[in-house]
Amino acid sequence: MFQHAIFKIDEHHVGLEVNTVYKEYRYPVEMLACGQKYDGIETTLNKPHGKKIIMEFVINLLLKGPKQYKPFVNQILQRYTWLELNDVLEILLLDGVIQIIFKNQNPRKMVNWLPKTIQLDPRAMGNLLGNSPDYKLELSKLKDTVVRLVTGSQSSIRKNLLRWVEEEEIKNQSGTVVVDCKSFKKYKSILLTVAYYIHLKETGRKLPLRYISNQVWNKPKLLSLYKNDSALLAGIPLNELESVLLPDINSSLYAPLILISPVEKLQKLITELSDILESDIKKPELLICLNKTDYCTQNILEIIADDNSVTDNYLKLYDVLKNDLVEGNYRKARLTIINDLEPSIKVLKKQLLKIERMRQQFELIALEEIGSGSFARVYKVFDPEYKKIVACKVLFPRSHFKQVYGNDGDEYIIRFKREVKLLNEKLQHNNIVEVEKLQLEGAPFWFTMPLASYSLEKWVKENGGASEEQRIQIFKQIISGVKYLHEENRYHRDLAPNNILLYDMDNGPVVKIADFGLAKDPESMSFFTGLSKRGYGQENFTDPEQLNNLAKSTNLSDIYSLGALLYYLLSGKLPKKRKYVPVTYQNVVMRAMDTRKNRYQTICEFENDFNKYLKQTGELRHIT
Numbered sequence: 001m002f003q004h005a006i007f008k009i010d011e012h013h014v015g016l017e018v019n020t021v022y023k024e025y026r027y028p029v030e031m032l033a034c035g036q037k038y039d040g041i042e043t044t045l046n047k048p049h050g051k052k053i054i055m056e057f058v059i060n061l062l063l064k065g066p067k068q069y070k071p072f073v074n075q076i077l078q079r080y081t082w083l084e085l086n087d088v089l090e091i092l093l094l095d096g097v098i099q100i101i102f103k104n105q106n107p108r109k110m111v112n113w114l115p116k117t118i119q120l121d122p123r124a125m126g127n128l129l130g131n132s133p134d135y136k137l138e139l140s141k142l143k144d145t146v147v148r149l150v151t152g153s154q155s156s157i158r159k160n161l162l163r164w165v166e167e168e169e170i171k172n173q174s175g176t177v178v179v180d181c182k183s184f185k186k187y188k189s190i191l192l193t194v195a196y197y198i199h200l201k202e203t204g205r206k207l208p209l210r211y212i213s214n215q216v217w218n219k220p221k222l223l224s225l226y227k228n229d230s231a232l233l234a235g236i237p238l239n240e241l242e243s244v245l246l247p248d249i250n251s252s253l254y255a256p257l258i259l260i261s262p263v264e265k266l267q268k269l270i271t272e273l274s275d276i277l278e279s280d281i282k283k284p285e286l287l288i289c290l291n292k293t294d295y296c297t298q299n300i301l302e303i304i305a306d307d308n309s310v311t312d313n314y315l316k317l318y319d320v321l322k323n324d325l326v327e328g329n330y331r332k333a334r335l336t337i338i339n340d341l342e343p344s345i346k347v348l349k350k351q352l353l354k355i356e357r358m359r360q361q362f363e364l365i366a367l368e369e370i371g372s373g374s375f376a377r378v379y380k381v382f383d384p385e386y387k388k389i390v391a392c393k394v395l396f397p398r399s400h401f402k403q404v405y406g407n408d409g410d411e412y413i414i415r416f417k418r419e420v421k422l423l424n425e426k427l428q429h430n431n432i433v434e435v436e437k438l439q440l441e442g443a444p445f446w447f448t449m450p451l452a453s454y455s456l457e458k459w460v461k462e463n464g465g466a467s468e469e470q471r472i473q474i475f476k477q478i479i480s481g482v483k484y485l486h487e488e489n490r491y492h493r494d495l496a497p498n499n500i501l502l503y504d505m506d507n508g509p510v511v512k513i514a515d516f517g518l519a520k521d522p523e524s525m526s527f528f529t530g531l532s533k534r535g536y537g538q539e540n541f542t543d544p545e546q547l548n549n550l551a552k553s554t555n556l557s558d559i560y561s562l563g564a565l566l567y568y569l570l571s572g573k574l575p576k577k578r579k580y581v582p583v584t585y586q587n588v589v590m591r592a593m594d595t596r597k598n599r600y601q602t603i604c605e606f607e608n609d610f611n612k613y614l615k616q617t618g619e620l621r622h623i624t
């Protein structure tokens with residue numbers, strides 16, 4: 001009966017002293033319960049005795065709870081030994097399936113908590129009370145899969161792998177058993193990681209380890225946990241394993257910043273240059289080649305984190321050489337080439353090889369950070385699959401939300417997923433940004449989109465001299481995107497200069513509206529409307545009513561933002577209250593930003609009025 005309910009034990013059931021404030025970091029750091037002091041769950045779980053304490057604590061809380069908990073707790077106690085129970089509960093606690101919820105007193109500053117409820121997610125019931133797996137069957141299925149994956153492979157690792165399958169245990173190089181099939185999770189993970197490695201290598205394919213982990217365990221990170229063990233036991237160098245089973249994007253976020261596009265070009269030029277150097281040097285050829293190589297090296301230098309200054313040295317040498325060649329000091333130039341340039345080119349070649357290897361190893365390679373908002377960071381990244389540079393928005397990790405907002409970040413995960421799904425599945429318009437790749441199976445959550453040339457904010461700052469016509473061309477496209485949204489019965493609710501992206505095209509910039517994290521489908525009950533009372537939006541561009549309460553946002557909120565954006569585009573100034581400078585379409589701006597009653601009531605009304613003034617101004621200009 002309670003399979004489908006979330007169990008809740010309210011304040012009076014928790015056994016914690018209700019009026020005591022407990023300090024908490026990720027999980028309670030210090031917790032005084034029933035007269036006993038407990039450390040944070042995470043820390044506690046790391047110590048065997050602590051684990052027992054915390055598990056007893058959870059069970060006790062459950063037992064002291066409402067009546068319906070008792071059969072459940074009794075069943076799990078009968079079914080599992082303490083050791084097994086610890087494992088199960090540990091996973092459930094760390095995954096947040098069993099949650100001890102505390103009332104957050106001061107979410108933004110100190111993290112002080114009052115215990116409020118302990119609750120059990122229905123998944124916990126499934127995990128704990130579901131039929132216990134038939135391990136014999138599981139093991140035989142695993143063996144079949146491993147054998148199937150490596151059939152026909154000539155890999156030397158295959159022999160070891162098949163021995164591990166046959167002996168039902170994994171031994172290290174010195175013959176010691178490291179894991180056997182009784183630790184089924186680890187055993188299965190290692191076998192499959194190695195088997196997939198062999199299989200993919202054989203077929204010349206690469207896959208993110210996360211995808212496979214999800215297929216095997218329905219958990220995107222589980223295989224990563226055993227990645228090092230798998231590599232070590234099978235004798236595969238870790239970076240070799242990672243060149244086939246690609247790591248997550250976040251592990252590449254700290255990789256050297258590498259712009260990939262000139263790599264092939266540079267490689268070709270360096271080969272050409274080396275050939276010329278080895279043969280009879282002809283001055284004009286060498287000059288052309290040096291010029292081209294110099295251009296690419298400049299590019300590389302700009303973005304490569306070149307600690308050894310190899311490229312830098314090369315460029316300095318290049319300058320000396322070029323001077324000598326141009327000034328006809330040919331003998332000196334030849335000496336420079338032989339003494340300095342040749343070894344320098346060799347080092348450069350090595351660097352390029354490193355870059356080449358690197359770019360094969362990641363799903364995406366972060367090149368630089370573009371900026372961050374309240375819940376995500378945007379990076380310029382290289383996508384090795386499509387060989388192009390795109391933008392990637394990565395949701396902050398839970399620990400960030402914990403630190404900054406004092407919560408687990410569920411709200412932001414939902415918001416992020418909703419943004420991506422909305423953009424990917426529902427919205428299609430030339431003035432709305434499109435999603436290319438996405439990763440929503442587990443943290444880190446991210447999606448890629450075309451890289452914009454600028455945000456509107458940057459464009460306005462850098463294009464002070466742009467004509468009014470250019471500005472109006474941009475604004476018309478913003479209206480077109482918002483109109484489409486409203487026709488689709490959605491509101492953006494966060495229209496602001498950093499969310500309007502501009503893409504340089506031959507016929508002028510193309511606008512794409514981005515950042516749909518706050519977008520609302522008016523027919524759905526918004527999660528945020530229900531739970532969050534925090535104000536949303538960027539102050540100068542947001543309808544004042546929405547700033548205090550997101551629930552109050554309607555299509556009129558977007559119309560307010562359009563007025564503010566028009567003012568910003570025309571004046572280059574932020575629309576701060578009572579500090580307006582006169583602009584051409586003053587009437588439109590003022591009416592769009594007026595009180596809700598006096599505002600344009602629909603986007604069409606706004607557009608028609610704007611077009612009317614546009615025509616009048618045009619005619620007036622024509623006459624004068």
Ligand SMILES: Nc1ncnc2c1ncn2[C@@H]1O[C@H](COP(=O)(O)OP(=O)(O)OP(=O)(O)O)[C@@H](O)[C@H]1O
Nearest residue numbers: 370371372373374376378391450451452455498515
């Ligand atoms: N596709 C893109 N190309 C280039 N820059 C982008 C792209 N998408 C976003 N940006 C820039 O990245 C920065 C961060 O964007 P993000 O959407 O995370 O936050 P925000 O809009 O600044 O704030 P918030 O989400 O809190 O409203 C912004 O300056 C934005 O202009």
